[in-house]
Amino acid sequence: MARRRSFRACGRLGSRRSCSWCAAITEEYGIIAREQLTCGCHIHVSIESQEEGVAVLDRIRNWLPVLIALSANSPFWHGEDTGYASYRSQVWNRWPTSGPLDILGTLEAYHQLVHDMVSTGVALDEGMVYFDARLSRHYPTVEIRLADVCLRPENTVLLAGIARGLVETAGREWRAGVEPVAVPTGLLRLACWKAGRWGLRGELLDPATSRPVPALAVVNALLEHILGALEDSGDLQRVEELTDELLRTGTGAVRQLEVLHRTGDLEDVVDDAANCTAQVPAAEN
Template sequence: MAPGVAEQVRPAEAAEPDLITVGVEEEFLLADPATGAAVPAVHAVLDQVPAELRGQVQLEFQTSQIEIGSPPGLDLTALRHSLGLLRTGVAEAAEAAGARLLAVGTGPMPGPVPPVVDKPRYHRMIEQYRLLAPGPGTNGMHVHVGVGDPEVAVQVLNHIRPWLPILHAATANSPFYEGQDTGYASWRSMLWERWPSTAPTPYLESYAHYQKLIDQLIASGVMLDDGMLYWYSRLSASYPTVEIRIGDVCPSLDDTILIAALCRALVATALADIDAGREAPRTDHHLVAAAHWLAAHDGLAGQAVDPVTGDRRPAWRVLRQLVDRVRPQLDRHGDLGLATYLLGKLHSHGTGAERQRAVYERTGQLSAVLDDLARQARG
């Protein structure tokens, strides 16, 4: 745990009985330690993962990727501990298998395209969508927040959709690709948006409307199944949760825990609004899409779309608007002190994209960027 974090956390015993759970999934790149290129090493790495962690480590789409998942819980200290053990265990397993674990949105270095994992579903995806998948792999972070009633969960999706772009900006962590600076803070986002079912979540009238759209998208051929619903927030197909899936994998645990805290507080704020009878804003779909593009381009280093007015504003001002909006729920869940502390660290150090560019500017070497990413990934 980072110095100074522990004293920012309210004891779990003080928790209210109706608090909501949060869990996190993180995807990582497996790279060649010498060249930095993505390597198809996932099976060799899984063989080295300690037995007690294997139930929380799994394959992803490409053989150059690996995923970890925390159990859901109320206490962010426990979440941090769980993710830290997983990150460290998988990083050591990667080293034992002759690879390197990188917490990065997509591979910064050129190299051969690793194959997809040998699963019938993945082969069908390649057959159907062809060249949408080439590259080293796209690595995201998914936050699961407990909402049991699907009808209420759909209303939550409506309430949170205008605020997701600023969280997208805060996770930006993939400025380099094929050995060069892309000009974007999150190039992973640009690669990911090639998939036809990747989009901001639309405004939904009901759970029946949500299900009907899924059926229609599958019938159209845009998706093979409901697992390919790549909206930026959705109802999990496996758990009674709202799943927020807007960002690059975060470079450090500090970043991950901050985003998890803000996502839970945003969902809890939406639930409070729903209970009070407040309707979700019907923000235009194209404006939300534009806000996500700007988030991928600038991260927090430039401009963002104000979700209330639709105007361009400095990204940090919009992020602080979000924090002010969800502050009561941060406090209610015992996360306010921790979130405030980690927000200060993020403001001081910058997003992952800003940190990568700072290392490159200082050293002139992408290898130094990879060294720093590997260090942060260890948890």
């Protein structure tokens, strides 16, 4: 069994567009485009074929909301505490083409859906089909697109390891004839909302039953689900250590709110975020 050859994590929201393209987006989407002041973490994991890619999309969809909870790092909007751990996910989901996919079954069904969405004129081109996970147009990868940019670099490493484990596990299930878990897309939207609302501090929806359970139980179920793939890739120890550290210290959203509650100043929140992502050399005597 071939291992996943590579993965790539990227904090870029989308590809660079010309000024005329930006103007066209603003003209079409209005305030949604003007307020799109968010950054997401996109993770690419290699696949052997696009057919495998669609099979992977069908089999990871019910686990993707957990990545929102693990990465939650956007509690503020326009200087206010939103009450959400990941408000970025709420802002992003205003785009009409965003969100979870139905189970499609075949590559032909995937391409037909993309074609039909562009044909409506609502999506201006294929690049604006903003599924939570999709086939990359430029690389032989599945692109997982719904996580926040994390406060700490090591949390991004954790997301990448989990994403690779999910894709490898899904590919193995497809080759073994294991059918996808048929969670309705409407319930996946609720799972994403709940993950964005509470992060890891409350309950998440169980990926199999869609019933609320403690967040820790869902995270443990996710790691159990991808255990074999993590062992085979050599990622298991690192993923377990990083997960334990994240559960102990909390997500970026938790830290941002703690700083605000301690200091009462959003500038201090920004300074602390910078300190989390950059090592400042000690001053010489």
